[in-house]
Amino acid sequence: MKLKKNIATSESGFIFNPATGDSFSGNAMASSILLAMKNGEAEVTIKQNILQKYEVSPEQLDRDWDDWIVQLKEANLLETGSYDGK
Amino acid sequence: MNKLKYERPYIKKLTAGAMNKFGSLSGSQPFKFIDNVPVKSLVEAYGSPLFVISEKHIRRNYRAAYRAFSTRYPKVQFAWSYKTNYLNAVCNIFHQEGSWAEVVSGFEYQKALGNGVPGNKIIFNGPGKSKKDLLLAVENDSLIHIDHLEELGLLLPLCEGLDYQPKVAIRVNMDTGVYPLWDRFGFNYENGEAWRAILKIVNSGKLKLTGLHCHIGTYIQTTAAYGVAASKMAALAIKCNTELKQHIEYLDLGGGFPSTNTLKGAYLPGTDTMPTIDDFAEEITGTLIRAGFENDDLPLLILESGRLLIDDAGYLLGTVLANKRLSDGKLATIVDIGVNILFTSFWYDHQVSPADDYSPTVENTVIYGPLCMNIDVIRESVNLPLLKSGDHIVIHKVGAYNMTQWMQFIALRPAIVLIDEQEQVHLIKAAETLEHIETNEYIPEHLK
Amino acid sequence: MTANKYTNLCIGVTGLNANDNPGPGVAVIRALKEGLGAGVKIIGLSYESLEPGIYMHYLVDKTYQVPYPTAGTENLIERIRHIHEKEGLDMIIPNFDAELYNFIKIAPQLKKMGIHTLLPSIDQLLMRDKVNLAAFGRQNNFHVPGDYKLSTEADLKAAAGELSFPLVIKGKFYGATVAYTLNAALNAFHQLGAAWGYPVIAQQYIKGTEINIAALGDGKGNNISIVPMRKLYITDKGKAWAGVTIEDPALIKLANSFAKATHWNGPYEMEIMRDGEDHLFILEINPRFPAWIYLAAAAGQNQPVSLVKMAMGEDIIPFNEYEAGKLFIRHSWDDVVDISEFQQFSALGEL
Numbered sequence: 001m002k003l004k005k006n007i008a009t010s011e012s013g014f015i016f017n018p019a020t021g022d023s024f025s026g027n028a029m030a031s032s033i034l035l036a037m038k039n040g041e042a043e044v045t046i047k048q049n050i051l052q053k054y055e056v057s058p059e060q061l062d063r064d065w066d067d068w069i070v071q072l073k074e075a076n077l078l079e080t081g082s083y084d085g086k
Numbered sequence: 087m088n089k090l091k092y093e094r095p096y097i098k099k100l101t102a103g104a105m106n107k108f109g110s111l112s113g114s115q116p117f118k119f120i121d122n123v124p125v126k127s128l129v130e131a132y133g134s135p136l137f138v139i140s141e142k143h144i145r146r147n148y149r150a151a152y153r154a155f156s157t158r159y160p161k162v163q164f165a166w167s168y169k170t171n172y173l174n175a176v177c178n179i180f181h182q183e184g185s186w187a188e189v190v191s192g193f194e195y196q197k198a199l200g201n202g203v204p205g206n207k208i209i210f211n212g213p214g215k216s217k218k219d220l221l222l223a224v225e226n227d228s229l230i231h232i233d234h235l236e237e238l239g240l241l242l243p244l245c246e247g248l249d250y251q252p253k254v255a256i257r258v259n260m261d262t263g264v265y266p267l268w269d270r271f272g273f274n275y276e277n278g279e280a281w282r283a284i285l286k287i288v289n290s291g292k293l294k295l296t297g298l299h300c301h302i303g304t305y306i307q308t309t310a311a312y313g314v315a316a317s318k319m320a321a322l323a324i325k326c327n328t329e330l331k332q333h334i335e336y337l338d339l340g341g342g343f344p345s346t347n348t349l350k351g352a353y354l355p356g357t358d359t360m361p362t363i364d365d366f367a368e369e370i371t372g373t374l375i376r377a378g379f380e381n382d383d384l385p386l387l388i389l390e391s392g393r394l395l396i397d398d399a400g401y402l403l404g405t406v407l408a409n410k411r412l413s414d415g416k417l418a419t420i421v422d423i424g425v426n427i428l429f430t431s432f433w434y435d436h437q438v439s440p441a442d443d444y445s446p447t448v449e450n451t452v453i454y455g456p457l458c459m460n461i462d463v464i465r466e467s468v469n470l471p472l473l474k475s476g477d478h479i480v481i482h483k484v485g486a487y488n489m490t491q492w493m494q495f496i497a498l499r500p501a502i503v504l505i506d507e508q509e510q511v512h513l514i515k516a517a518e519t520l521e522h523i524e525t526n527e528y529i530p531e532h533l534k
Numbered sequence: 535m536t537a538n539k540y541t542n543l544c545i546g547v548t549g550l551n552a553n554d555n556p557g558p559g560v561a562v563i564r565a566l567k568e569g570l571g572a573g574v575k576i577i578g579l580s581y582e583s584l585e586p587g588i589y590m591h592y593l594v595d596k597t598y599q600v601p602y603p604t605a606g607t608e609n610l611i612e613r614i615r616h617i618h619e620k621e622g623l624d625m626i627i628p629n630f631d632a633e634l635y636n637f638i639k640i641a642p643q644l645k646k647m648g649i650h651t652l653l654p655s656i657d658q659l660l661m662r663d664k665v666n667l668a669a670f671g672r673q674n675n676f677h678v679p680g681d682y683k684l685s686t687e688a689d690l691k692a693a694a695g696e697l698s699f700p701l702v703i704k705g706k707f708y709g710a711t712v713a714y715t716l717n718a719a720l721n722a723f724h725q726l727g728a729a730w731g732y733p734v735i736a737q738q739y740i741k742g743t744e745i746n747i748a749a750l751g752d753g754k755g756n757n758i759s760i761v762p763m764r765k766l767y768i769t770d771k772g773k774a775w776a777g778v779t780i781e782d783p784a785l786i787k788l789a790n791s792f793a794k795a796t797h798w799n800g801p802y803e804m805e806i807m808r809d810g811e812d813h814l815f816i817l818e819i820n821p822r823f824p825a826w827i828y829l830a831a832a833a834g835q836n837q838p839v840s841l842v843k844m845a846m847g848e849d850i851i852p853f854n855e856y857e858a859g860k861l862f863i864r865h866s867w868d869d870v871v872d873i874s875e876f877q878q879f880s881a882l883g884e885l
Contacts, residue, residue, distance in 0.1 A: 026095065354606070
């Protein structure tokens with residue numbers, strides 16, 4: 001899955017989608033994942049980094065990742081078709 | 087290396103009318119202890135869900151209510167409303183404090199007797215008393231509050247051959263300016279029905295009319311309504327005295343005082359808007375004192391308050407089972423508490439607190455129970471920190487009605503514990519088992 | 535009179551929603567800045583992130599988000615304490631009906647923190663409540679339209695029978711719709727009930743000229759200021775979009791009778807309908823400044839400034855003159871800011 005190209009993220013956790021005009025704020029975890037996604041890191045790499053740094057089980061992270069993707073889709077921040085065709 | 091605390095990633099759309107963390111944290115402070123007993127240890131020991139009742143809180147509520155009335159009026163008696171919560175342990179706390187029993191069925195009557203309440207301290211209310219129930223009440227010299235003429239018809243033959251007059255009151259309904267008018271119970275004041283019932287009782291010569299009873303509604307949020315009720319009751323009592331030479335010993339103003347729960351559809355939270363028991367006491371006692379009773383002849387004032395005395399002494403502990411996203415992206419949280427054990431969630435927006443530490447991010451969620459039923463909704467919309475499965479929650483102010491109106495449906499009913507004044511935990515009702523449910527079931531031979 | 539005492543005050547003001555259903559906050563601030571000088575520090579208190587006042591940096595020094603009234607007084611006081619620590623508030627002027635109950639409740643705590651307010655009592659607030667207005671009018675010999683409290687659809691049918699169409703259907707705190715049919719009335723009933731709770735009120739429709747009075751009561755039965763305004767242009771939400779100050783002793787007398795009957799403390803607005811026979815019907819009493827309050831200042835009676843001085847303990851000599859024939863024309867104007875301002879306010883609650 002890929003973030004839409006022109007999504008603007010700020011250091012303080014704000015996200016602006018210039019295509020739709022929507023703004024979002026995210027928690028610290030959301031901000032760091034978004035940054036990684038913008039840098040083109042793969043899902044598996046992002047997850048590995050989180051597991052190394054944070055106190056969370058792989059199972060929990062997998063469930064939350066699915067939820068995260070649903071949130072991004074709902075927010076219209078993903079390239080169309082980039083997740084469904086995974 | 088110590089790992090960092092994890093929080094699941096979450097983004098929130100920023101909108102014009104956004105609910106925000108400043109407007110929404112209400113009620114979601116972590117609530118880890120009930121009377122210094124850790125929520126976690128309670129769930130571990132007695133399972134989840136679990137009802138918890140605080141004895142300390144009950145006694146505090148009772149004493150505050152008793153003080154509110156007794157400092158303003160010379161003769162006050164509380165009678166514990168059994169239907170609000172008839173766990174024997176709970177009833178006995180109230181009886182220890184000095185409450186009589188107020189029952190509305192033969193079943194509740196038996197419970198009161200079983201709890202050692204003397205017959206003459208049991209008030210028997212309700213529209214559904216059977217002949218057998220009435221006979222028992224007559225034999226025990228209880229206070230029978232007559233609801234309709236059929237009941238009077240049942241009662242009169244039971245008095246044949248008695249060498250004493252059973253004590254009765256009538257229930258009176260009236261317009262106190264509150265909606266809805268509870269005119270389905272008792273005899274109407276305004277149209278003269280109550281007075282006609284009084285005449286019938288007095289003229290029968292077989293019953294002793296000792297009191298008058300009313301109960302104007304439930305969750306009454308205005309003290310003025312009680313002022314109206316007290317003045318109409320007083321007028322009726324004085325009329326009995328002057329016109330019938332019938333001395334009315336007590337006025338039972340019933341209950342109906344609200345707890346501080348927030349009703350669905352209310353704009354401001356109940357904790358800020360509900361009148362206090364002192365406000366109600368001031369209105370009721372002030373009205374009675376000014377009503378024109380002869381000197382030193384004020385009737386005993388009986389109160390049957392239930393909800394007010396027990397609601398906030400009850401907690402319901404539960405566990406998060408799962409989170410999921412609904413089709414519109416809204417978060418849904420599934421917990422192990424269903425509406426079958428939390429009836430009051432149909433009319434209250436119950437306060438829900440996480441029982442564990444949490445990070446500051448909150449998300450709006452709908453809380454569903456575990457029943458396979460669309461109506462199983464505990465809160466339609468509440469802002470909570472990001473909970474995960476296995477986290478515990480505490481639902482507040484559930485002491486009234488839930489432990490009597492709960493039903494066994496789909497799942498079994500949970501245990502109930504009492505935390506005493508020394509902060510010791512006692513199991514006062516064990517969790518239901520399959521055996522309990524099936525013990526009085528029978529299978530016909532051909533279906534075995 | 536020394537103005538110095540007031541030039542450096544820090545005043546919190548709510549009601550920054552200068553939109554098509556405007557709150558009075560921005561007009562109050564304009565009157566304060568004009569009367570007390572530019573040195574006054576204005577702290578905006580806003581509920582939502584697109585209240586225009588938040589972005590008017592030329593009027594509002596800083597804005598903080600505050601919890602909705604539904605969150606209760608505990609959350610409100612906690613938030614104000616936080617703001618007070620940063621800004622050192624001298625006073626708060628609440629401008630929404632729906633928040634007043636909470637502000638009145640916490641006023642003693644605010645006082646202890648050194649934050650002044652000038653508010654009616656809870657009893658005064660309840661007596662003029664839409665739900666109680668008719669009874670209040672009957673008791674005090676004011677003309678008040680007949681009304682009916684609605685909790686169910688059946689009540690609405692009964693109300694229609696008693697008062698007959700058209701009916702004005704009103705929300706407990708805000709919102710009013712003139713309904714000409716039962717269907718329209720039902721829609722309004724459900725909508726207003728869902729938004730503001732029950733009961734909803736059905737009020738007899740009075741035909742006539744709409745007049746509003748902005749007044750400031752001293753809490754002892756007198757008014758410090760009274761300015762009547764005739765609405766000249768009314769939006770489809772029933773809001774004045776243009777209006778002119780008028781002079782009529784009957785209106786002054788009405789406001790004075792109201793102050794005498796209630797001992798009203800603080801600002802209020804009387805919404806009046808003058809019918810064909812010159813009866814002055816009180817349609818509503820708003821327990822706060824109206825959105826057009828700057829007109830009162832422009833006509834010679836700066837009520838927000840008087841309010842501040844009264845709240846700070848000064849004895850105020852009542853105004854006795856204003857200029858009739860001052861006209862206000864409201865207009866829209868687009869302020870432009872960067873999206874980051876919106877983001878910051880939405881997410882962090884401060885700007």
